[in-house]
Amino acid sequence: MSRGDLTQELLHASVWADGLVTSAGIPVYDMPLVSVGGGLGSFTLVDVLRVRGVAASSMRVLSTSDSPWQTWEYLTRVSQLPAHERIRSDSGARPDNIWGFPSYAAEEAWRERTIKPLLQVFAEPIGTDFYSPRAGHVVWSVRREADRIGYWEMLAKGQVRMVRKRLGGGYFTVLTPPSGSGPTKRVALRSQYVHLAVGYPGLKFLDDLQEFRQRQGERYRVVNAYEPHEHVYEQLTKRPGVVVVRGAGIVASRVLQRLMDDRERHGLQTQIVHLFRTYVTGSHGPGPFMRRKGGDGWAYQAFTMPKSAFGGQLKARYNRAGPEGRARMAALVAGTTTPKLARWQEQMRRARQGSWYHPVQAEVERIDRAPDGRLVTRTRSAASAAMQYVSDFIIDCTGLEADMPEHRVLDDLLRHGGARPNKAGRLQVGPHFEVLGAESGGGVLYASGAATAGNHFLAVDSFLGMQTAALDIADDLAARGFCKGLGPIRSAAQWLRWASNRRPA
Numbered sequence: 001m002s003r004g005d006l007t008q009e010l011l012h013a014s015v016w017a018d019g020l021v022t023s024a025g026i027p028v029y030d031m032p033l034v035s036v037g038g039g040l041g042s043f044t045l046v047d048v049l050r051v052r053g054v055a056a057s058s059m060r061v062l063s064t065s066d067s068p069w070q071t072w073e074y075l076t077r078v079s080q081l082p083a084h085e086r087i088r089s090d091s092g093a094r095p096d097n098i099w100g101f102p103s104y105a106a107e108e109a110w111r112e113r114t115i116k117p118l119l120q121v122f123a124e125p126i127g128t129d130f131y132s133p134r135a136g137h138v139v140w141s142v143r144r145e146a147d148r149i150g151y152w153e154m155l156a157k158g159q160v161r162m163v164r165k166r167l168g169g170g171y172f173t174v175l176t177p178p179s180g181s182g183p184t185k186r187v188a189l190r191s192q193y194v195h196l197a198v199g200y201p202g203l204k205f206l207d208d209l210q211e212f213r214q215r216q217g218e219r220y221r222v223v224n225a226y227e228p229h230e231h232v233y234e235q236l237t238k239r240p241g242v243v244v245v246r247g248a249g250i251v252a253s254r255v256l257q258r259l260m261d262d263r264e265r266h267g268l269q270t271q272i273v274h275l276f277r278t279y280v281t282g283s284h285g286p287g288p289f290m291r292r293k294g295g296d297g298w299a300y301q302a303f304t305m306p307k308s309a310f311g312g313q314l315k316a317r318y319n320r321a322g323p324e325g326r327a328r329m330a331a332l333v334a335g336t337t338t339p340k341l342a343r344w345q346e347q348m349r350r351a352r353q354g355s356w357y358h359p360v361q362a363e364v365e366r367i368d369r370a371p372d373g374r375l376v377t378r379t380r381s382a383a384s385a386a387m388q389y390v391s392d393f394i395i396d397c398t399g400l401e402a403d404m405p406e407h408r409v410l411d412d413l414l415r416h417g418g419a420r421p422n423k424a425g426r427l428q429v430g431p432h433f434e435v436l437g438a439e440s441g442g443g444v445l446y447a448s449g450a451a452t453a454g455n456h457f458l459a460v461d462s463f464l465g466m467q468t469a470a471l472d473i474a475d476d477l478a479a480r481g482f483c484k485g486l487g488p489i490r491s492a493a494q495w496l497r498w499a500s501n502r503r504p505a
C-alpha cells in the first residue's frame with residue numbers, strides 16, 4: 001500500500017487518533033465545518049450559514065459534482081423535465097432564498113413582463129393548476145446565489161471515502177481527490193462539524209427488470225427513466241413501435257407526456273402499454289380530511305407532500321407521533337402520486353379514445369426476449385387471465401434507490417460511526433437533524449435529505465425540506481457558537497443584500 005493511503009489499522013479503527021492518520025502519510029487539513037455531497041442539500045446549508053455570518057473560509061463542500069445543481073439538473077432532464085418545463089414544486093420553495101420572497105411566480109412575472117404567473121397563484125388550485133417554476137429558472141437562481149455566497153471558494157472536488165470519529169472530539173473526513181491533483185491518494189479534513197447530504201445511492205430497478213438486464217446484458221431496450229434514454233424516443237420517430245411504461249408517479253406521467261407529445265408532433269404510430277401495480281379508480285383515504293383525488297389508475301397530489309406537511313397541522317401531528325405512527329402517516333400522505341394537470345389530462349383522454357394508450361393493472365411475472373429481439377412482458381392479474389405484451393422498449397419509472405447499505409459513506413457510518421437506522425431504514429436523527437449515536441466529544445454530525453426520512457419531519461426530500469433541515473441545523477450551530485442567530489434585524493439586512501446581489505456579511 002502506497003504512503004498517503006488508508007492502512008488496515010485505519011480501516012478497522014472506529015475512532016482515529018491524530019497520529020494514526022499522519023503516520024499513514026495522509027495530509028490533514030483543519031476546517032471547522034465540512035459538508036459531504038455537494039448537491040442542493042449541501043448548497044442550502046452553506047447558504048443559510050453564510051447568511052448567518054459564517055465565512056466561506058470556514059466551510060468546505062466535498063463533492064464529485066462541478067456545481068450544486070448538476071445532479072438535480074441531470075435527473076430532471078433525463079426524466080423528461082428539461083429546462084423549459086415546470087417542475088413539481090411550490091412558488092415559494094426557493095433553495096436560493098430562505099425567505100421565499102419574492103416567489104418564483106413573482107420573479108417570473110417581473111422577468112417576463114407578464115402578470116400570468118401571479119394570476120395563476122391567486123387562482124390556484126380551484127381556477128387553475130398549481131403554479132410551479134421552470135427547471136431552468138431554478139438552475140439560474142441557484143447559480144446566482146452560488147456566485148453571491150462564494151460557493152466556488154468552498155467547493156473541494158473529490159470522492160468522499162468515509163467519515164470517522166476523532167479521538168478527543170470531532171471527525172476526520174477522508175477525501176480521494178481527482179487523480180493527479182496531489183501527491184497522495186487521500187487527504188483528510190479534520191473538523192468539529194460534519195454535514196451529510198448525499199442524496200440517493202443509485203437507481204432503483206424492479207426485481208424482474210433487474211433480473212432480465214443481468215441475464216441478457218440488456219441496456220438498450222430496458223431503461224430506467226433516471227438514466228439517459230433519449231434513444232428510445234429517437235427510434236420511435238424512425239419507425240412505429242410499442243413501449244411498456246412501468247410506474248404511476250410524476251416521472252411516469254412525464255414520460256407518457258413526452259411519448260404523447262412526440263406522437264402528436266411527428267404523426268407517429270407509437271402504441272403505449274402502461275402497467276399499474278395498483279390501479280386507483282377514485283378518491284381514496286381514511287376519512288374526509290385525509291383524502292386524495294384519484295382516477296384512471298393514478299393517485300393525484302399537487303406536490304410530493306400536502307402543504308401542511310411543511311408547516312401546518314400535519315407537520316405538528318407527524319412530529320408528535322411515534323415511529324409506528326409516523327410510518328402509517330407517511331404511507332397515507334406520501335406514496336406514489338402525480339399532479340393532475342389539465343393539458344396532460346386532455347392528452348390522456350385523447351389517447352384512450354384513440355386506442356393507442358392501454359392502461360393495465362397487473363403483476364409482472366417475467367420478462368423474456370422474443371425471437372426478433374423484442375421484449376415479452378408476461379403478467380398475471382386476479383381480475384383477468386395471464387397476458388403477455390410484446391414491446392420494443394420498457395421504461396421503468398419506479399424511482400430511485402435509497403437503501404443506506406448501498407452508499408459507501410452511509411454504510412461505513414453504520415458500521416463504525418455509531419449511527420443507527422430508524423424504522424424507515426434511514427438515519428435516526430434528533431430534532432436538529434443531528435445523527436444520533438454519531439456524536440464525537442463536542443463534535444456533531446448532521447444529515448439532511450433522503451437519508452433522514454422517517455424521523456420527526458415528513459418532507460425531507462424537497463426544496464422546503466432541505467431548507468427546514470438547514471435552518472434547524474443552523475439554530476443548533478448558533479447555540480454552539482459557530483454562527484449568529486437570525487433575528488428580524490439581521491434577517492432584513494441579509495434579505496436586502498440578497499435582493500441587491502451583494503455578498504453576505
